[in-house]
Amino acid sequence: MDADFSIELGHDDPVLDFPWKDPDGKLAYFDLKRHPELITKIEEAEKFPELPEFLRALNSPRSVVESVKCDVWTTMEMSPEEDVYGASHKAGSYVDVVFCDTERRFSLTLHEDFVRRIKELLSHAPEISSACELCVRRCFFVRREKVSEGFYVTIYVNGYGNEPATARKNWAIACNLVGSAILQLSATG
Numbered sequence: 001m002d003a004d005f006s007i008e009l010g011h012d013d014p015v016l017d018f019p020w021k022d023p024d025g026k027l028a029y030f031d032l033k034r035h036p037e038l039i040t041k042i043e044e045a046e047k048f049p050e051l052p053e054f055l056r057a058l059n060s061p062r063s064v065v066e067s068v069k070c071d072v073w074t075t076m077e078m079s080p081e082e083d084v085y086g087a088s089h090k091a092g093s094y095v096d097v098v099f100c101d102t103e104r105r106f107s108l109t110l111h112e113d114f115v116r117r118i119k120e121l122l123s124h125a126p127e128i129s130s131a132c133e134l135c136v137r138r139c140f141f142v143r144r145e146k147v148s149e150g151f152y153v154t155i156y157v158n159g160y161g162n163e164p165a166t167a168r169k170n171w172a173i174a175c176n177l178v179g180s181a182i183l184q185l186s187a188t189g
Contacts, residue, residue, distance in 0.1 A: 001174055003122035005115035005134040007108075016096055016139045016152050018068055032059040033066035033100065044093075048072045050172035051093065054157075057179030058097060064104075064114075064186040065097040068152065074164055085129045087160035091171035098139065098152045105150040111136045114185070115153060121181040129160040129167075130174035 008014065019029040030038040032055055039045050045052045051072055058067045072093040082090070099105050099114075115134040122132055132155065139152040157178055159171025 001122055001125040001128055001177055002131040003119045003125075003134070004132075005119050005136070007112065007136045009108075009136070009138055014137055014154070016068065016137065018098060018139055018141050018152070020069065029068055031066075032056075033063075042070065044070055044072045048093075048168075050168070050175060054093075054095070054175040054179050057176075057183055058095060060183065062183055062186055064100055065153070065182060066100050067095050067097055069096040070094060074167065082131075082158075082160065085160035086162075087129060087167065088162050089164050089167040090158055090160050091164070091168040092156065092158040093171065093175070094154050094156045096152055096154050098141075098150075102141075105139070105141060105152075106148065108136070108151055111151045111153060117185050118178070118181050121184060122177060125177045125181075128170050128173055130170045130177075131158045131160075132156065132174060132178050 021028040030041055032039055036056065036059060039052050039055055055067055058065055070093065074091045076089055078090060104110050115136055118134055135154040136151055137154060139150050141148045141150055155178060157171060157174045159167050159174050161167035161170055
């Protein structure tokens, strides 16, 4: 499994408001850490039954993070960098996570250390046609109408294959590996 991380704090890089809601009010943040039963309200979890297991790991009581937002997709579009997998299909996802400990949310050093350590753990994972990219980004935490600037992590997980089922299987395995790495890291602090 390939893994890497980046720090994306530039002016044009993605940011997140937490909690969030789309302008139409159709999609919103669900607190799966404290209310795991809300996973049934996440549309992607219904379409991709592999996703709930990943979300449960990220939001488990043992995890130092909680999920904020996610998406899953399948495609035949590949970037030139993905040619190394020799695949025609990709299943991918992202999950945005924040630290549960509100003080940790404002430390760039702790976020960098977190993604670096996950990358290191994943470097020991079995070789499968999959990749994980961890991106530290800027987050605006809103509480009682006060906005505080901190950080969050986007976890991209992709699985590759020469047919949709293989790509999806490799994605599901990769999600399990990433979830396990986060729980292992959570146990060590």
